[in-house]
Amino acid sequence: MPSLSQTTSAIASTAAILVISSFIMPLFNSNKLPVEGRLVVVTGGSQGMGLSVAKLLASKGANVAIIARNREKLDRAVGEIRASAAKEEQRFIAVSADLTGASEARRALEEIRTWGGAPDIVWTCAGEAFPGFFKDQDVQLLEKQVQTNYLSVLWTAHAALNIMTQSPLPPQSPKRHLIFTSSVMAFYPLAGYNAYTPSKAAIRSLADGLRQECHLYNIAVRVCFPGTIYSPGFETEQLMKPEITKILEGSDEGQSPDEVAKQCVKRLEKGHALAVSSFMGETLRAASWGASPRGSWVWDTIFAWIINVVWLFMGPVMDSEVVKYRKKKGDGAFYSAPPKGA
Ligand SMILES: NC(=O)C1=CN([C@@H]2O[C@H](COP(=O)(O)OP(=O)(O)OC[C@H]3O[C@@H](n4cnc5c(N)ncnc54)[C@H](OP(=O)(O)O)[C@@H]3O)[C@@H](O)[C@H]2O)C=CC1
Numbered sequence: 001m002p003s004l005s006q007t008t009s010a011i012a013s014t015a016a017i018l019v020i021s022s023f024i025m026p027l028f029n030s031n032k033l034p035v036e037g038r039l040v041v042v043t044g045g046s047q048g049m050g051l052s053v054a055k056l057l058a059s060k061g062a063n064v065a066i067i068a069r070n071r072e073k074l075d076r077a078v079g080e081i082r083a084s085a086a087k088e089e090q091r092f093i094a095v096s097a098d099l100t101g102a103s104e105a106r107r108a109l110e111e112i113r114t115w116g117g118a119p120d121i122v123w124t125c126a127g128e129a130f131p132g133f134f135k136d137q138d139v140q141l142l143e144k145q146v147q148t149n150y151l152s153v154l155w156t157a158h159a160a161l162n163i164m165t166q167s168p169l170p171p172q173s174p175k176r177h178l179i180f181t182s183s184v185m186a187f188y189p190l191a192g193y194n195a196y197t198p199s200k201a202a203i204r205s206l207a208d209g210l211r212q213e214c215h216l217y218n219i220a221v222r223v224c225f226p227g228t229i230y231s232p233g234f235e236t237e238q239l240m241k242p243e244i245t246k247i248l249e250g251s252d253e254g255q256s257p258d259e260v261a262k263q264c265v266k267r268l269e270k271g272h273a274l275a276v277s278s279f280m281g282e283t284l285r286a287a288s289w290g291a292s293p294r295g296s297w298v299w300d301t302i303f304a305w306i307i308n309v310v311w312l313f314m315g316p317v318m319d320s321e322v323v324k325y326r327k328k329k330g331d332g333a334f335y336s337a338p339p340k341g342a
């Protein structure tokens with residue numbers, strides 16, 4: 001039996017090693033996402049999180065190309081991005097394209113290649129949510145959300161990878177990156193977002209598979225999982241969001257687009273494959289790791305054990321909110337109206 005003093009000193013020295021190494025290790029950790037002088041493409045870069053990402057990377061010295069549909073918003077955004085630049089010689093361009101079409105995505109990226117060469121980093125931020133009850137949404141709206149949230153990423157990634165692999169970098173160069181934007185709801189779907197969330201979950205799946213495949217080209221594949229972002233898109237979605245959805249997502253504090261960009265970039269610079277932007281994101285990710293690479297082996301493993309137990313209680317609590325809401329509104333309140341004449 002070790003004595004009490006032996007046990008105490010073992011614990012104390014382990015703690016000391018952990019504390020000291022947590023100060024020393026960062027000194028050896030290089031930035032995994034250097035952007036200075038490199039070409040970054042940001043889809044959905046004309047507003048919200050995409051614009052914040054573009055401005056932040058411009059402030060770190062990147063040349064930035066943004067893609068979105070609306071020309072006026074694009075032009076205004078490029079002005080803002082240019083104003084954030086670190087140096088005079090950085091270059092910026094805005095390309096208008098609807099990324100839900102494969103040929104448009106290809107054209108936009110080819111236009112950028114002609115302008116500035118093959119991109120080093122392609123970060124997809126384009127996406128939009130139209131919350132509502134699944135059964136009440138018309139099929140066009142269901143399809144549109146798959147197109148804007150999933151197909152736009154699929155086409156962008158496909159075109160980008162083809163362009164990147166046609167102009168290989170010298171072996172010692174920092175890695176090229178494909179970065180996708182999903183949502184914390186890829187980890188925990190909520191009522192009212194069922195036309196949107198599956199596309200965000202598909203993005204995570206695409207990233208996990210492509211990350212493995214892209215080791216063939218030494219290209220890093222990453223995903224960000226923001227929670228609520230107080231963006232122009234969020235204001236629009238609030239107008240149609242069911243009350244119960246607002247209740248369910250109410251415990252998420254939300255972040256400004258600038259804060260989301262800052263938090264995601266910080267974690268991508270550390271090399272996180274699944275980059276969250278908040279503690280809520282970390283909590284929701286904890287029980288959803290599967291085989292994805294962890295950010296911190298020790299912390300993510302211990303936290304996952306804890307959260308797996310927490311969900312035993314939180315899952316039913318969240319579901320019971322919906323049942324409570326149904327009872328408050330009266331059973332049958334959410335049924336569809338019978339067809340006319342029936
Ligand atoms: N807001 C939130 O609470 C959350 C958002 N997210 C995700 O984060 C990302 C950024 O969200 P947010 O900051 O709210 O963005 P916004 O909705 O404010 O902006 C969306 C951007 O994407 C562009 N875009 C939309 N559709 C297309 C298209 N078909 N082709 C090309 N560009 C398109 C828009 O420009 P234009 O309309 O001119 O094309 C705009 O630049 C999205 O992927 C979103 O799904 C994730 C979690 C939470």
Ligand SMILES: CCCCCCCCCCCCCCCC(=O)[C@@H](N)CO
Binds near residue numbers: 229251307310
């Ligand atoms: C383990 C215990 C945790 C239980 C708490 C669960 C709370 C869930 C909050 C989810 C917030 C969803 C924000 C994403 C929004 C989004 O993607 C859209 N706004 C798209 O635009």
